[in-house]
Amino acid sequence: xxxxxxxxxxxxxxxPVRNSSPWRAxxxxxxxxxxxxxxxxxxxxxxxxxxxLDKSGAPVGLExxxxxxxxxxVQTAVGTTVKIAGMSTLGALILxxxxxxxxxxxxxxxxxxxxxxxxxxxxxxxxxxxxxxxxLYGRTGVVNSVVESLAPGVPPLNFVNDxxxxxxxxVAFYTPFVVRPLLAVFSLIPRELIDVAASLxxxxxxxxRTVILPAAVPALAAAAGLTFLLTxxxxxxxxxxxxxxxxxxxMLIYTRSIVxxxxxxxxxxxxxxxxxxxxxxxxYRWITKKLSGAHHAAxx
Amino acid sequence: xxxxxxxxxxxxxxxxxxALLLLVGAPLLVTFMAAxxxxxxxxxxxxxxxxxxxxxxxxxxxxxxMVSLQTALFASLLxxxxxxxxxLCACSSxxxxxxxxxxxAVFHLPAAVPSVVVGLGLLTAFSKPPLLLNGTVxxxxxxxxxxxxxxxxxxxxxxxxxxxxxxxxxxxxxxxSRLRVLVTIxxxxxxxxxxxxxxxxxxxxxxELGATVMVYPASWRTLPVTIFTLTDxxxxxxxxxxxxxxxxxxxxxxxxxxxxxGKTAVR
Numbered sequence: 001x002x003x004x005x006x007x008x009x010x011x012x013x014x015x016p017v018r019n020s021s022p023w024r025a026x027x028x029x030x031x032x033x034x035x036x037x038x039x040x041x042x043x044x045x046x047x048x049x050x051x052x053l054d055k056s057g058a059p060v061g062l063e064x065x066x067x068x069x070x071x072x073x074v075q076t077a078v079g080t081t082v083k084i085a086g087m088s089t090l091g092a093l094i095l096x097x098x099x100x101x102x103x104x105x106x107x108x109x110x111x112x113x114x115x116x117x118x119x120x121x122x123x124x125x126x127x128x129x130x131x132x133x134x135x136l137y138g139r140t141g142v143v144n145s146v147v148e149s150l151a152p153g154v155p156p157l158n159f160v161n162d163x164x165x166x167x168x169x170x171v172a173f174y175t176p177f178v179v180r181p182l183l184a185v186f187s188l189i190p191r192e193l194i195d196v197a198a199s200l201x202x203x204x205x206x207x208x209r210t211v212i213l214p215a216a217v218p219a220l221a222a223a224a225g226l227t228f229l230l231t232x233x234x235x236x237x238x239x240x241x242x243x244x245x246x247x248x249x250x251m252l253i254y255t256r257s258i259v260x261x262x263x264x265x266x267x268x269x270x271x272x273x274x275x276x277x278x279x280x281x282x283x284y285r286w287i288t289k290k291l292s293g294a295h296h297a298a299x300x
Numbered sequence: 301x302x303x304x305x306x307x308x309x310x311x312x313x314x315x316x317x318x319a320l321l322l323l324v325g326a327p328l329l330v331t332f333m334a335a336x337x338x339x340x341x342x343x344x345x346x347x348x349x350x351x352x353x354x355x356x357x358x359x360x361x362x363x364x365x366m367v368s369l370q371t372a373l374f375a376s377l378l379x380x381x382x383x384x385x386x387x388l389c390a391c392s393s394x395x396x397x398x399x400x401x402x403x404x405a406v407f408h409l410p411a412a413v414p415s416v417v418v419g420l421g422l423l424t425a426f427s428k429p430p431l432l433l434n435g436t437v438x439x440x441x442x443x444x445x446x447x448x449x450x451x452x453x454x455x456x457x458x459x460x461x462x463x464x465x466x467x468x469x470x471x472x473x474x475x476x477s478r479l480r481v482l483v484t485i486x487x488x489x490x491x492x493x494x495x496x497x498x499x500x501x502x503x504x505x506x507x508e509l510g511a512t513v514m515v516y517p518a519s520w521r522t523l524p525v526t527i528f529t530l531t532d533x534x535x536x537x538x539x540x541x542x543x544x545x546x547x548x549x550x551x552x553x554x555x556x557x558x559x560x561x562g563k564t565a566v567r
Contacts, residue, residue, distance in 0.1 A: 005555050022393070025392060025393045025399045029386065029389040029399055033402075033406060035382055036406055036407065043421025043422050044421050075312055098315070102316040105302035106302060106303055108313060114320065121323075124503075124547060124550075125509070125547070127524065127528070128328070130329035131527075131540060132326060135536050138536075141562070142330075145340075146341075168390075180364075194302060204303055204308070226466065235415060236507075236509040236510055236524075242532065251414075253420060254510075254514065258514060262450070270420050274413055277413055278412060280412075281412035296551075
């Protein structure tokens with residue numbers, strides 16, 4: 001853009017927004033950019049630097065990395081993190097697809113209220129669910145004391161502070177993240193399309209499989225990616241279930257730094273976690289871009 | 301519409317009711333009942349009491365609540381300010397220019413990193429010179445700001461993309477200065493999304509645990525941290541009462557924030 005254009009707000013009929021020069025745009029962006037650089041990028045670099053130092057701050061080269069990568073605790077934690085995130089994502093996808101299908105295509109009075117309720121729950125603290133689970137199904141919880149009084153001798157339920165408890169709590173918390181985008185997509189599907197398919201003899205299951213779900217693939221992929229990323233990074237839910245043997249990477253970082261003050265070790269694990277999270281994040285961006293592009297092309 | 305047989309519809313509804321009860325109903329209901337329960341050894345709680353809720357509103361826990369509220373409000377204000385600023389910058393440049401691509405990448409990034417790592421980073425970077433923040437209130441506010449910045453940015457920038465670009469242009473062609481266009485046209489048009497971003501930010505900050513638990517000084521303990529220590533000690537009913545208070549206060553704040561949106565006419 002030349003300088004004259006800047007001073008003359010002449011009626012440009014192409015695209016109206018480019019009336020500022022690039023360096024000026026950078027200058028304006030500098031304020032928020034500096035904030036993120038100072039309080040996010042710089043701290044991440046400091047974690048990176050810390051991973052090459054020992055506890056007293058002396059450089060030790062790759063010693064910390066060699067030790068942590070070979071340690072069974074870290075290897076198990078990577079596996080546990082991916083496993084928990086995978087199972088929670090799968091559960092949330094299945095449950096979320098069902099809930100969204102039922103709310104959109106088998107409507108009833110009050111469906112709108114339920115939708116709003118689901119949207120409200122997303123803004124509640126995540127630890128509400130593991131807390132309620134502990135009260136209900138915990139070792140000394142309600143269900144166990146009822147079972148104990150009705151049928152003494154039955155082994156008590158004890159899944160809350162183990163893998164199933166964590167996965168169930170994460171499924172319960174993250175299902176709305178799948179339901180919301182799906183409801184938006186489902187509301188765009190013309191009802192006539194479904195009626196036509198039904199009048200041509202398709203069963204409801206076939207309609208879901210051949211008409212509804214193909215339209216929802218980009219939204220489903222995006223929701224799956226986002227849920228996987230968030231469950232991989234999840235900390236509050238696991239901390240609240242008090243599951244000692246569900247040691248995911250965020251839990252390990254917390255334990256190493258705050259509980260045992262081993263910051264070099266925490267730094268290495270944090271680097272591993274950031275690498276993993278950012279890979280998933282880039283994959284998610286790439287897939288959503290690709291799928292939404294393909295979708296638009298198909299629509300045209 | 302998909303199902304015409306009544307029995308099939310009822311089957312689906314039964315499953316839906318069960319799923320929603322498990323997801324939404326049970327946690328809320330159980331927390332509510334436990335908050336007022338003296339003991340709970342049968343199907344229903346017994347010995348109803350106001351002690352837990354009273355305790356949640358007494359000295360120590362009340363100060364935790366005030367800490368949470370102040371942190372959330374400060375952090376959200378900062379995040380919404382920075383997020384809106386960045387979104388406005390990004391939308392003033394062409395869609396695939398370097399400016400908008402860099403800002404999209406940078407301002408979404410903090411949400412992709414675990415909150416624990418955000419906390420660890422602040423702790424590592426600011427426990428030594430040039431800037432000592434460890435043990436201050438500022439580090440807690442910074443941690444929460446970073447975590448909600450991405451949500452604030454993406455909410456407002458989605459609205460800037462949907463906004464009609466001809467309206468500010470029309471104002472400019474009639475001779476309004478850039479500042480005037482920004483203050484009287486662009487910001488008011490974006491107000492609903494800014495308010496929505498603020499609400500989301502406050503809700504997320506009020507329940508934030510991962511980064512806060514890494515950086516909080518003993519003198520500035522937020523309510524989620526207090527609730528965690530109660531749960532850890534096994535005081536589940538007290539934890540439930542505090543959670544209930546937290547949710548009630550959050551919902552109230554959100555209702556107040558939503559009032560601001562009501563004053564703008566959106567057509």
